[in-house]
């Protein structure tokens with residue numbers, strides 16, 4: 275039997291099989307330089323991502339998203355903690371086994387990072403060349419990949435001859451050519467228009483479903499998370515401050531950051547002029563402002579009409595939006611209710627008992 | 640112009656081509672890897688070796704800042720060691736090479752540094768070794784810049800080769816000095832200049848055409 279050092283072993287189960295990726299207490303501190311203080315890009319991050327999941331990480335610029343995703347394939351070495359992918363502790367691998375492990379982790383990028391000197395076909399072939407496959411084996415893998423991403427007819431085009439969306443498709447085909455179990459996406463749609471973004475996200479979803487690839491997706495757009503993620507983590511200043519099922523985070527955000535991402539997304543966000551007029555305390559002629567959040571089948575309920583009838587008062591809708599999150603209808607509405615005779619208190623009770631999440635935002639004159 | 644003179648010009652042109660070609664080939668053989676190393680051995684880079692990087696950088700700069708006519712004479716002992724003699728056309732290849740290699744190194748370094756760092760990252764993320772990154776990414780992606788730079792090198796080699804008459808080397812420059820200047824035959828001088836101009840023009844056009852060919856970054860109709 276040949277001697278294999280502990281950290282050379284591939285496939286040693288370190289965590290339950292259901293977890294494809296497990297980060298434990300991962301920290302990354304960039305040391306101070308002559309011109310800048312040290313930066314804590316990641317601060318004791320714990321994260322478990324299940325096999326076959328699409329996990330989103332959302333955060334503002336500089337929150338540590340890229341640093342986080344790059345620890346998963348060892349492009350970034352954490353200063354503390356451990357990263358385990360498919361049972362292999364990435365953080366303990368020597369150079370050679372790390373290269374092996376990376377073949378099982380595809381990655382796509384905001385700026386595609388295609389080689390300008392290679393055609394679409396040759397770009398997809400690159401990881402296979404690196405792995406030492408023969409030309410015949412490479413052809414047998416690249417062509418189905420180009421078919422999968424819908425670019426069979428562009429196989430001999432150079433990146434300069436492709437649109438952004440097409441380039442990202444090549445990027446996806448390239449990332450999947452080695453048949454990885456994990457796909458990392460660092461802002462892969464940030465350079466694309468909404469239409470193209472949707473088609474790329476649909477492709478990722480398809481890849482996830484058909485190939486069973488676990489996807490970790492980084493973004494600063496809630497719309498992206500909502501479109502395809504199963505779960506989401508909100509990162510701020512190097513910490514995961516909130517995580518859970520997309521539907522739960524999107525409908526009941528617990529942190530201000532998550533709320534602000536949702537506000538950007540929701541048509542029912544407060545307009546700046548309303549925010550300026552909003553006051554904490556009621557006044558004689560004030561109307562009370564509520565944010566109503568209703569989900570599931572309720573979204574079809576003519577609740578406002580029922581409310582007005584029930585209270586015999588008028589209800590004004592300032593903004594409203596019904597949309598779909600993770601396949602379920604979800605609505606938010608900003609309404610104002612005449613507060614004469616304490617109607618707003620009664621309204622709150624009525625709405626709550628109807629199963630609608632009701633948040634009193636304040637009062638406007 | 641007499642047939643004898645024409646034959647002389649022809650022979651000198653061949654001498655120039657001989658010196659320039661060999662010095663260019665050798666200069667590239669040494670200079671290109673050196674350039675790649677310089678471009679990838681800084682702190683935190685692919686082959687991080689900051690000390691070696693600094694030392695080689697200083698040597699390259701020193702060689703590049705020495706005027707060729709001085710280099711030519713200064714390295715005579717080395718030339719004698721390598722070629723067996725320090726005089727003649729073949730011997731002149733040694734100083735020409737030594738001047739060309741650092742020039743090429745800097746040109747290759749600059750072209751390689753132009754390659755988007757994202758490509759290096761993407762390739763490493765695929766599980767590439769550093770050498771694979773050089774072979775599969777850095778060199779092919781830097782090729783248009785390298786091609787233009789090497790064209791520049793050949794032109795400057797042609798210029799340098801005109802000075803090797805100082806150590807008994809032949810070639811067009813030597814002919815121009817000996818006949819055109821010392822024997823006062825302005826028509827020889829003029830002919831030499833014309834041949835040199837044509838030579839440089841041909842090299843420049845060929846180099847640019849090659850650079851265009853390998854450049855896939857430009858969309859063509």
Ligand SMILES: Nc1ncnc2c1ncn2[C@@H]1O[C@H](COP(=O)(O)OP(=O)(O)OP(=O)(O)O)[C@@H](O)[C@H]1O
Nearest residue numbers: 304313315333334335336337338339340341342494
């Ligand atoms: N090599 C580095 N050296 C020093 N600091 C760094 C380095 N890389 C990143 N940082 C810092 O770490 C923090 C997190 O950076 P990171 O790139 O992970 O952010 P991000 O969330 O991906 O941002 P963006 O949305 O702008 O891409 C930032 O404050 C950044 O300045």
Ligand SMILES: [Mg+2]
Nearest residue numbers: 339340341460
């Ligand atoms: Mg980033």
